[in-house]
Amino acid sequence: xxxxxxxxxxxxRKVVTTLLxxxxxMTFALLLNSILLAQQTRQxxxxxxxxxxxxxxxxxxxxxxxxxxxxxxxxxxxxxxLEAIRTVPGVVAVAYSNQGPLLYGGxxxxxxxxxxxxxxxxxxxxxxTVSADFxxxxxxxxxxxxxxxxxxxVDGLAKSPVVITQSLAxxxxxxxxxxxxxxxxGPVAAVVADFYGQRSAxxxxxxxxxxxxxxxxxxxxxxxxxxxxxxxxxxxxxLPQVLQQVDSNIEIFYIRTLAEQQxxxxxxxxxxxxxxxxxxxxxxxxxxISSYSNAYFHTLKxxxxxxxxxxxxxxxxxxxxxxxxxxxxxxxxGATAGVGCALVLNQVLAQxxxxxxxxxxxPLLTYTVLLLCVTVATWYPATIATRISPATATKAx
Amino acid sequence: xxxxxxxxxxxxFSIKRAPLPYMxxxxxxxxxxxxxxxxxxxxxxxxSDPLPDKSDKxxxxxxxxxPYQCSDCKxxxxxxxxxxxxxAASDIPSAxxxxxxxxxxxxxxxxxxxxxxxxxxxxxxxxxxxxxxxLHGTIWPDNQARDELLLSKATAEKILGRxxxxxxxxxxxxxxxxxxxxxxxxxxxxxxxxxYNRQYLNPAEDIYLPLxxxxxxxxxxxxxxxxxxxxxxxxxxxxxRTKAIxxxxxxxxxxxxxxxxxxxxxxxxxxxxEKAAGRHPSPEANQLVMLRDIVRYFGGESADIKAFAIVTLxxxxxxxxxxxxxxxxxxxxxxxxxxxxxxxxxxRSQLQMQLLVDMGLMSTFTLxxxxxxxxxCTKLMNSLWPANRLFASWDVQLMxxxxxxxxxxxxxxxxxxxxxxxxGSLNKQLKE
Numbered sequence: 113x114x115x116x117x118x119x120x121x122x123x124x125r126k127v128v129t130t131l132l133x134x135x136x137x138m139t140f141a142l143l144l145n146s147i148l149l150a151q152q153t154r155q156x157x158x159x160x161x162x163x164x165x166x167x168x169x170x171x172x173x174x175x176x177x178x179x180x181x182x183x184x185x186x187x188x189x190x191x192x193x194l195e196a197i198r199t200v201p202g203v204v205a206v207a208y209s210n211q212g213p214l215l216y217g218g219x220x221x222x223x224x225x226x227x228x229x230x231x232x233x234x235x236x237x238x239x240x241t242v243s244a245d246f247x248x249x250x251x252x253x254x255x256x257x258x259x260x261x262x263x264x265x266v267d268g269l270a271k272s273p274v275v276i277t278q279s280l281a282x283x284x285x286x287x288x289x290x291x292x293x294x295x296x297x298g299p300v301a302a303v304v305a306d307f308y309g310q311r312s313a314x315x316x317x318x319x320x321x322x323x324x325x326x327x328x329x330x331x332x333x334x335x336x337x338x339x340x341x342x343x344x345x346x347x348x349x350x351l352p353q354v355l356q357q358v359d360s361n362i363e364i365f366y367i368r369t370l371a372e373q374q375x376x377x378x379x380x381x382x383x384x385x386x387x388x389x390x391x392x393x394x395x396x397x398x399x400x401i402s403s404y405s406n407a408y409f410h411t412l413k414x415x416x417x418x419x420x421x422x423x424x425x426x427x428x429x430x431x432x433x434x435x436x437x438x439x440x441x442x443x444x445x446g447a448t449a450g451v452g453c454a455l456v457l458n459q460v461l462a463q464x465x466x467x468x469x470x471x472x473x474x475p476l477l478t479y480t481v482l483l484l485c486v487t488v489a490t491w492y493p494a495t496i497a498t499r500i501s502p503a504t505a506t507k508a509x
Numbered sequence: 510x511x512x513x514x515x516x517x518x519x520x521x522f523s524i525k526r527a528p529l530p531y532m533x534x535x536x537x538x539x540x541x542x543x544x545x546x547x548x549x550x551x552x553x554x555x556x557s558d559p560l561p562d563k564s565d566k567x568x569x570x571x572x573x574x575x576p577y578q579c580s581d582c583k584x585x586x587x588x589x590x591x592x593x594x595x596x597a598a599s600d601i602p603s604a605x606x607x608x609x610x611x612x613x614x615x616x617x618x619x620x621x622x623x624x625x626x627x628x629x630x631x632x633x634x635x636x637x638x639x640x641x642x643x644l645h646g647t648i649w650p651d652n653q654a655r656d657e658l659l660l661s662k663a664t665a666e667k668i669l670g671r672x673x674x675x676x677x678x679x680x681x682x683x684x685x686x687x688x689x690x691x692x693x694x695x696x697x698x699x700x701x702x703x704x705y706n707r708q709y710l711n712p713a714e715d716i717y718l719p720l721x722x723x724x725x726x727x728x729x730x731x732x733x734x735x736x737x738x739x740x741x742x743x744x745x746x747x748x749x750r751t752k753a754i755x756x757x758x759x760x761x762x763x764x765x766x767x768x769x770x771x772x773x774x775x776x777x778x779x780x781x782x783e784k785a786a787g788r789h790p791s792p793e794a795n796q797l798v799m800l801r802d803i804v805r806y807f808g809g810e811s812a813d814i815k816a817f818a819i820v821t822l823x824x825x826x827x828x829x830x831x832x833x834x835x836x837x838x839x840x841x842x843x844x845x846x847x848x849x850x851x852x853x854x855x856x857r858s859q860l861q862m863q864l865l866v867d868m869g870l871m872s873t874f875t876l877x878x879x880x881x882x883x884x885x886c887t888k889l890m891n892s893l894w895p896a897n898r899l900f901a902s903w904d905v906q907l908m909x910x911x912x913x914x915x916x917x918x919x920x921x922x923x924x925x926x927x928x929x930x931x932x933g934s935l936n937k938q939l940k941e
Contacts, residue, residue: 127837131833131834134827135834138823138826138827138830139827142823145820176625177682177683178683179683217706328742330728330729330743379893380813382893383813383893383894384816387890387893388820390889391820394540394544398537398827398828398831399831401537402834405533405834406834406838409841409842412842413841457819457820461816461819464812464816465812465813465815465816
């Protein structure tokens with residue numbers, strides 16, 4: 113059917129067509145932005161963390177008595193807890209830390225070269241006080257220097273050596289060798305590969321680690337352990353009992369794999385992407401109902417017209433294609449208007465959340481999805497139209 | 510009344526004649542309204558004013574009283590003990606309270622397992638400033654350190670099984686405290702006195718302890734604390750009172766514009782004095798933020814809820830357009846019936862009345878459907894964004910708003926079809 117005749121047919125139902133076009137444009141806009149947001153969340157969850165996510169468990173806990181939160185009782189508790197966990201089958205390595213990686217915020221401070229403070233300062237760097245096995249648990253071999261083996265208090269007379277990540281070393285020392293030089297927190301003993309520290313920090317891969325007794329545990333502390341492949345669940349199940357047997361005066365806040373921790377870090381984005389996807393699916397459904405209803409009603413109202421066409425020689429497939437073509441044309445028009453709506457919606461959403469701007473291929477993908485859905489919705493009414501007998505034309509006489 | 514029943518009967522027959530399009534119209538409208546309403550509930554609750562009589566009288570003062578120099582920094586969101594002492598030196602405010610929150614473990618006796626509790630460590634004016642209701646007992650007579658605490662009603666019931674427990678003693682982190690008061694049911698939502706780091710989404714605390722005792726017993730803030738210089742945050746009783754350990758929120762009540770202006774001037778004078786003493790190396794960055802603006806000031810507004818609000822509004826529009834589309838098709842199918850009634854003598858106002866009854870019936874079904882969908886959607890949002898769960902409750906006002914919105918949308922959906930059915934050319938309609 114020529115294009116101008118299709119337009120003429122749509123013009124006969126101005127109000128219905130306009131309503132359908134508006135819906136399709138809005139559906140297109142939402143669908144496109146939902147895909148964008150889902151894609152962004154997926155990228156965030158898939159960004160490299162530099163950590164063994166599946167095999168590492170993090171136990172977050174806190175002593176429930178004041179005495180156990182202070183040295184020497186705390187030191188004794190930590191030693192007993194780590195020893196007990198090492199005996200659990202499937203545990204490869206275990207360490208304590210004042211905080212885990214993959215957090216939104218936590219204990220952090222600035223790190224800089226004291227000789228050129230203003231130029232070298234990195235703000236909001238996560239500061240870890242850990243036991244020596246921390247690097248083994250997180251599989252962070254030294255890229256330069258040697259990892260400290262003895263715990264030296266961060267507030268002692270002798271400065272506790274600092275291990276920094278590669279990107280922090282590059283920032284503070286301007287891409288020059290860092291080992292042996294001083295930062296404001298102590299001498300740099302080693303440089304390790306980048307890993308994901310805290311989301312709130314300017315650069316998530318900046319981290320500074322000191323092998324030292326825990327400075328304070330009023331906010332709780334973490335026990336990090338790496339497990340053998342396939343043992344993570346069994347170890348996780350055994351941990352509460354093992355820790356309670358060591359000392360029952362503790363509160364275990366959670367036991368999570370680092371993969372779960374990463375998922376939680378982006379849970380808000382994941383939630384919004386899920387809700388938008390659900391809403392997009394609903395909107396597609398609504399548009400399909402609309403297209404179905406439009407085609408079905410059109411078929412019913414124009415039975416005689418279709419009958420006349422059939423009597424004049426139009427084949428069933430021509431009638432079928434004609435009806436589908438009408439809906440395809442509406443969809444293309446609606447979706448084209450939808451590109452504008454999508455741009456506006458993208459701008460409005462960008463004022464409240466972080467959302468990437470539209471790329472050229474996304475509208476094409478969305479066009480395809482919308483066309484597919486409309487075709488499915490129109491198929492049945494179009495089939496009904498093909499069943500209209502040429503004899504129906506006689507009713508018009 | 511008899512006429513109304515007649516209209517209802519005709520509407521019912523019309524629905525029965527083509528139930529699927531009608532059900533689809535109701536379903537689509539319910540979906541749009543339900544999804545919109547569930548998100549609107551969160552949005553409305555999070556942006557509501559918990560103290561409408563006082564929210565323009567309570568202020569959070571912030572100053573750059575820090576030992577570092579920064580030319581373009583905002584004043585820190587928490588103050589040090591010595592900062593608060595300087596700000597509290599003015600007698601301009603009608604009331605003032607410094608505060609922070611911490612975690613603790615509560616039990617009746619050493620043999621009992623401890624219960625984790627949240628503690629608000631504050632001063633006596635806190636209770637009058639934020640209209641905290643007292644069920645039993647009293648509040649501390651002054652701001653001195655004392656081993657006395659107040660319990661929330663829920664905590665008293667949970668730990669001791671009843672609320673009339675004034676005078677009893679409890680172990681908080683192994684230290685013996687006497688209960689001097691029990692609060693009545695109280696849940697300030699949003700919890701604006703603790704807005705930084707999105708803490709306003711959390712429930713009110715379980716226990717209330719004097720500020721001085723909190724410092725004596727070294728309770729650290731569980732929200733935000735920053736340490737400058739060589740201060741040791743493990744020594745709150747000493748370093749905490751004299752050095753730059755920032756963890757306090759501070760609220761003042763300034764009832765009149767004159768008081769507010771005077772307090773601003775007091776803060777400006779304080780900056781001048783501190784600069785003269787060499788304790789304010791940065792340029793002045795004083796802030797006096799009103800309670801109702803505090804979430805926005807700290808940038809803690811829920812962006813996800815806001816973004817979803819935009820999208821659900823769009824979805825509601827699409828649903829209304831779709832329902833109108835379906836409704837129009839339905840009326841066009843029934844047009845012959847309308848035309849016949851007009852030809853038999855029914856006037857336009859009678860047809861309009863019939864359509865109004867149709868709309869009323871549709872509104873009723875839609876309202877029921879929207880309520881069910883909104884309930885499900887709220888549950889889903891609670892599971893995806895558990896931090897917002899306290900803001901999911903409905904009240905009569907919200908339900909009425911949903912009813913009015915449903916009525917309005919149903920009216921919009923039936924408006925054009927009814928006009929077309931009632932005012933079209935009778936001859937043309939009968940020919941069709």
